Amino acid sequence: MKQMKAIITGITGQDGAFLARLLLKKNYKVYGLKRRTSVENTQRVDEIFQHKNFQLIYFDLNDAGAIWKLLIDINPDEIYNLAAQSHVRVSFDIPEHTVDGIAMGTLRILNAIKTVCPNARFYQASSSEMFGDNLNYPFNEDSRLMPASPYACAKVFAHNLVRNYRESYNLHVSSGILFNHESPMRGENFVTRKITLAAAKIKLGLQDKLFLGNLDAKRDWGYAGDYVEAMWKMLQQDTPDDYVIATGDFHTIKEFLECVFSYAGLNPDKYVEIDERLFRPQEVPYLLGDASKAKKILKWEPRISFQQLYEMMYRADYEYLKRGESQGLLQ
Amino acid sequence: MKKTALITGVTGMDGSHLADFLLSKNYEVWGTIRDESSLNHRNLESSKDKLHFIKSDLKDQKSIIKCVENIKPDEIYNLASNRGAVGESWNTPEDASEVNGIGVLRILEAIRHCNKNIKFCQAGSSEMFGRAVDVPSNELSPCMPQSPYGVAKLYSYWITRNYREAYNLFVCNAILFNHNSPRRSPKFVTRKISQGVAQIKCGVKKHIVLGNLDSKRDWGYAPDYVRAMWLMTQQDTPDDYVIATNQLHSIRDFLKIAFEYIGIENWEPYVKQDSKFIRPTEVDIIQGDSSKAFNKFNWHPKISFEQMVRTMVEYDMQKLNKECGV
Numbered sequence: 326m327k328q329m330k331a332i333i334t335g336i337t338g339q340d341g342a343f344l345a346r347l348l349l350k351k352n353y354k355v356y357g358l359k360r361r362t363s364v365e366n367t368q369r370v371d372e373i374f375q376h377k378n379f380q381l382i383y384f385d386l387n388d389a390g391a392i393w394k395l396l397i398d399i400n401p402d403e404i405y406n407l408a409a410q411s412h413v414r415v416s417f418d419i420p421e422h423t424v425d426g427i428a429m430g431t432l433r434i435l436n437a438i439k440t441v442c443p444n445a446r447f448y449q450a451s452s453s454e455m456f457g458d459n460l461n462y463p464f465n466e467d468s469r470l471m472p473a474s475p476y477a478c479a480k481v482f483a484h485n486l487v488r489n490y491r492e493s494y495n496l497h498v499s500s501g502i503l504f505n506h507e508s509p510m511r512g513e514n515f516v517t518r519k520i521t522l523a524a525a526k527i528k529l530g531l532q533d534k535l536f537l538g539n540l541d542a543k544r545d546w547g548y549a550g551d552y553v554e555a556m557w558k559m560l561q562q563d564t565p566d567d568y569v570i571a572t573g574d575f576h577t578i579k580e581f582l583e584c585v586f587s588y589a590g591l592n593p594d595k596y597v598e599i600d601e602r603l604f605r606p607q608e609v610p611y612l613l614g615d616a617s618k619a620k621k622i623l624k625w626e627p628r629i630s631f632q633q634l635y636e637m638m639y640r641a642d643y644e645y646l647k648r649g650e651s652q653g654l655l656q
Numbered sequence: 657m658k659k660t661a662l663i664t665g666v667t668g669m670d671g672s673h674l675a676d677f678l679l680s681k682n683y684e685v686w687g688t689i690r691d692e693s694s695l696n697h698r699n700l701e702s703s704k705d706k707l708h709f710i711k712s713d714l715k716d717q718k719s720i721i722k723c724v725e726n727i728k729p730d731e732i733y734n735l736a737s738n739r740g741a742v743g744e745s746w747n748t749p750e751d752a753s754e755v756n757g758i759g760v761l762r763i764l765e766a767i768r769h770c771n772k773n774i775k776f777c778q779a780g781s782s783e784m785f786g787r788a789v790d791v792p793s794n795e796l797s798p799c800m801p802q803s804p805y806g807v808a809k810l811y812s813y814w815i816t817r818n819y820r821e822a823y824n825l826f827v828c829n830a831i832l833f834n835h836n837s838p839r840r841s842p843k844f845v846t847r848k849i850s851q852g853v854a855q856i857k858c859g860v861k862k863h864i865v866l867g868n869l870d871s872k873r874d875w876g877y878a879p880d881y882v883r884a885m886w887l888m889t890q891q892d893t894p895d896d897y898v899i900a901t902n903q904l905h906s907i908r909d910f911l912k913i914a915f916e917y918i919g920i921e922n923w924e925p926y927v928k929q930d931s932k933f934i935r936p937t938e939v940d941i942i943q944g945d946s947s948k949a950f951n952k953f954n955w956h957p958k959i960s961f962e963q964m965v966r967t968m969v970e971y972d973m974q975k976l977n978k979e980c981g982v
Contacts, residue, residue: 474818474822481810486753
C-alpha cells in the first residue's frame with residue numbers, strides 16, 4: 326500500500342504535535358510546517374524530530390508562492406491547517422496579524438490546492454469561539470455564528486471561505502469546529518495550563534501568586550489527544566463536511582481552578598489574584614458544544630473526562646518541575 | 657460648526673451620491689483616491705470642484721492613519737470595494753478579502769488608535785446573507801455567504817460590531833440591498849437595460865441580450881440609500897440596519913416599465929436571452945426587511961421602483977442625445 330503523505334501547518338503547536346504523533350503511528354509521511362522564529366520553539370516535536378517519516382519544513386502563511394511550491398513538491402494526500410495566532414485576548418492587540426494568518430493564509434492554501442492538488446483532502450481548524458455572543462447553547466453545526474473577538478471574526482472568515490471552496494469547486498475540504506481542548510502541551514499563556522503550572526510551582530515553593538482574569542466564563546474542555554483523532558476521521562470520510570467536536574459538558578474557569586488546587590492540596594484563595602488587564606475587551610460567557618453529528622457519522626467520542634484532564638495536566642507539570650525541568654512536556 | 661466627512665470609494669455610484677448629499681448638508685467632504693492617473697470623474701461631474709481628494713489605499717494602514725490625522729474627519733463612510741462585482745471575486749479572492757474585509761479592520765484600527773470620537777458607517781451588503789434562510793432578511797437573519805465577496809463583507813460586518821462592543825466606538829453597519837441609479841456601471845443588469853432601451857429608442861440598437869429574466873431582487877434607489885447611511889450616523893447610539901425597499905421585482909418588471917417609458921408596450925421582441933449571462937448558481941430571492949431603520953429614524957425610500965427605472969432610462973436617453981446628437 327502506498328504511504329500516505331500529510332502536511333501539517335502549525336506543527337509546533339499543541340495540536341500539531343498530537344496530530345503528528347497520531348499520523349506517524351498510522352505510518353504516514355508527515356511534513357510539519359513552521360515559521361522561522363528567532364527563538365526555537367520546536368520543543369513539542371523534539372521527540373519525533375529524528376523519526377524517519379517526519380520532516381520539518383520552513384514556510385509562512387503570508388508566502389503564497391512558498392505554499393504553492395510545497396504542494397507541488399510534496400503532492401500531499403492530506404493537509405491539516407492548524408497554524409494560527411490562536412490566543413483570543415492577544416488578537417485584540419494584533420488583529421491584522423491574526424486575520425492575515427487565519428483568513429488570508431487559509432485562502433492562499435485553498436487557492437493552491439485548487440490548482441496544484443485538487444484531490445488532496447484539507448482540514449481547517451475552525452473554533453467554538455465563532456459562536457461568541459450566541460447564548461443558545463449547546464452549539465451544533467447549524468448554530469448561528471456570532472464572533473466576539475478579532476480572532477473569532479477571522480475564524481468565521483476562514484470557515485466561510487472553506488465552505489465556499491467546497492461548494493463551488495467540489496474540493497474535499499472540511500472544517501472541525503473544535504471546542505477548547507487542552508493537554509500538558511497546552512501553551513503556558515492559556516488559562517488551563519497557566520493554572521496547572523502555577524499550582525505545581527506553588528506546591529514546590531517556586532511561585533506564590535497566580536494572576537487571572539475573568540473566572541466566570543464557562544468552557545467545554547476536552548483532551549487534545551482525543552480531538553486530533555476527530556480531525557483525521559473527518560478526512561477519511563467520502564464526503565467533506567463540517568463537524569462540531571466537543572465533550573458536551575462545561576465548567577467555569579473558577580471550577581477548573583478549584584479542582585486543580587484542591588487536587589494539589591492547596592487553597593486557591595491564598596494565591597489567586599484578579600488582574601483586570603487579563604480580561605478581554607469583550608467576553609464570551611458560555612461555550613458548550615453538541616457533537617452528536619461527529620458521534621453519529623465519524624463514530625467519534627471523547628475518552629478523557631474533565632477530571633482526568635486536569636489531573637493529567639497538573640501531574641505532568643508537577644513531575645517535570647520536580648525533576649528540575651524548565652518545561653513541562655508530555656511523555 | 658462645519659462638519660468634515662471622509663468618503664472612501666468616492667468615485668463610485670454610492671460614493672458620488674453620498675458626496676452630493678453631504679455637500680448639500682454643508683459638509684466639508686474629502687474623498688480618497690488610490691491613484692490620480694486612474695481617477696475616474698464620471699460620477700463626480702457635478703461635485704468635483706467642491707470636493708477635496710486625498711490619496712489613500714485600504715491595503716495600506718499608514719495611508720489610512722494619515723487621512724484620519726490630516727483631515728480630522730467627524731465622520732467616515734467606507735464605500736470602497738474591489739471593483740464591485742460578486743462574480744469577479746472568484747477570480748481575485750485575495751484582493752476581495754484584503755479590500756472588502758481587512759481594509760475595514762484597518763479603518764477601525766485607525767479610529768481606535770487616533771480618534772475614538774470619529775463616527776463610522778460601513779457599507780455592508782445583502783450578499784452576506786447568501787443562501788438566505790430568512791426571506792425577507794433582517795438584522796438577525798443567519799448568514800451563509802456564497803462568494804468570496806460575500807464572505808469578506810460578512811467579516812467586515814462582524815469586525816465592525818466587534819469594535820463597537822469592545823471599544824465603545826460609534827460604528828454602524830448599513831446592510832444595503834441592491835440599489836441603482838443612472839450612475840450604476842453598465843456591467844450591472846439594471847443599467848444595461850436602461851442603456852439598451854435608450855439605444856433602441858434612438859435607433860442605434862435593435863436588441864438587448866440578457867440572462868435570466870425571472871430572478872427577483874429588492875431594488876432601491878441609490879440616493880435614498882446613502883441618505884440612510886447618513887441618518888444612522890446621526891443617531892445617539894450606533895447600530896446595524898438593513899436598508900431595503902422590502903419589495904420584490906423581476907427583471908421582467910424592470911423591462912416592462914423601461915420600455916413603456918419609450919412607448920413600447922410589447923417589449924418581448926426586443927429582448928434576447930443568452931445562457932452565458934445566467935449565473936451557475938443563482939441566488940434565489942434577495943429581499944430585505946428594513947423596518948428597524950423605519951422605526952428608529954423614519955427612513956423609507958422616497959423614490960419608487962417605477963420612478964427609479966424611468967429616471968435611469970431618461971438619463972441614458974439624454975446622455976445619448978448629447979453624445980451622438982440623435
